[in-house]
Amino acid sequence: MSNEEQSGKMWSGRFREPLDREFEQWQRSIVFDWQLLEQEAAASKAHASALIAAKILTASEGAELRAALEAIANEHASEAGQQLVANHPVAEDIHHFVELSLVEKVGSLGLKLHTGRSRNEQIATDLRLYVRQQIELNITALANWANALVAQAHKAGEAVMPSFTHLQRAEPVLVAHWLLAYVEMILRDATRLVDCAKRLNYCPLGSGAVAGATLALDRTIAAQELGFTAPTPNSMDATSDRDFVLEYLQALTFVGLHLSRFAEEITLFATAEFNFVLLPEAFSTGSSAMPQKKNPDLTELIRGKVGRINGAAQTVTLLLKGLPLAYNKDMQETQEPAFAVRFVPMMLDLVARFTAALTFNREPMSKAAHTGYLNAMAAATYLVHKGVPFRTAHEKIGNAVRFGIENGLELGELSLDQLRPFGEEFGEDFYAAVTLTATLDCHDVIGGTARQRVQQALAAAAERISALTAFQGGEAANAGA
8 A cells, every 4th residue: 555545544644654455455344334324424414513513614514515425325325336335445434435425525625524523433323323223124024023923813713723832732722822922022022122222322423532522512413413312421431332232133132033933833833744834835945856845945044044143142242342441443343243134124024924924724733732631731620610629630630631541532532430530529511611612711811822812912912013113213212211
């Protein structure tokens, strides 16, 4: 690198020796932080507003800079424009690119914009804006998936399936109840993202490199323009904080975990051994060797994606461990993990469409729910209502189940003569207590699979999802602030 090229750097004044060429290329972040152009332009416009108020810029200068920044962002919004930014031959990072572009458009006025600020605060602001935007996209996508699950639950009506513990059949539940379990996970995931948005929604602009701006800037101007709750209260923390990146990635790890659990169950339920669901062909592929195959590629890929998401979170954890205050170049490495999970909203949208296209095989599910002594808990409860202590009732029904297994009979198929050796409490009303509907409805508690309770849960879920979609952008970040 020549001295002339070096002089184009934002920091070149103190240096006389040129950078090693390989190091110069290796340390550039423009190859990935081009993805922050929209945020950099917005933050720079907000800084221009603060400089106007501080009388560093005239109103006309500020207007000219803001218009130029708007033009730069628009000119590079397309994929081709983004590639031009990423492959810029000189720009060191997105801040340098914008400054060079400003000088091309407005001359030396473009150099005036950096008055009173540092790249340390710029990147901290850009990343907060980016993560906030991604949180909004993820919340919207989560709501779409939740709505698809609720729609399937309504469609399922009173269809039944076995629930499982230890992957062994446990008790019958409504298919709708199983679907709503994932809605609960989604709603928790969304609240984590909303909480993250609240905590990150403070504006670092005006923090300077480490100790605060050297001009008497009104920091609330930029904060308000960018939709932040307020300026950050401590300049050293503001420029070195990447907690919000880690928290965001950790919150997305939960999203990935829940997606993976859903994907695993669907993958199992779609096997011939279960035959509970039919995979939609639009989201499946075949085998290059075996003509009969229909493979669950979407669910298998989703199951694998959690590794990438959690890997990004682990990367940032190890990057931040042991860093002294304040800004360190290590923090540049926190950007790529944040960008690496950009696929999550699209993945959620795919899962929502996949969920809507699922077909449940009601007959095999119902058969599985009717057999295998899944009404044993209801049978024990029957005895409890007869005054039998639960532990004793448990043993009596266990003995009856063993007798049924030995004789190939379900509990409801045992005669009273066969039942009464296990307890004199058995009466004719036992058979009504262990029907499938009775077994479902005996779980008549909040959160239970009783038919009426599930209908109530469906209505409540729809309301909660609707409330979730109200959290958009700054509203999500400022909610409860």
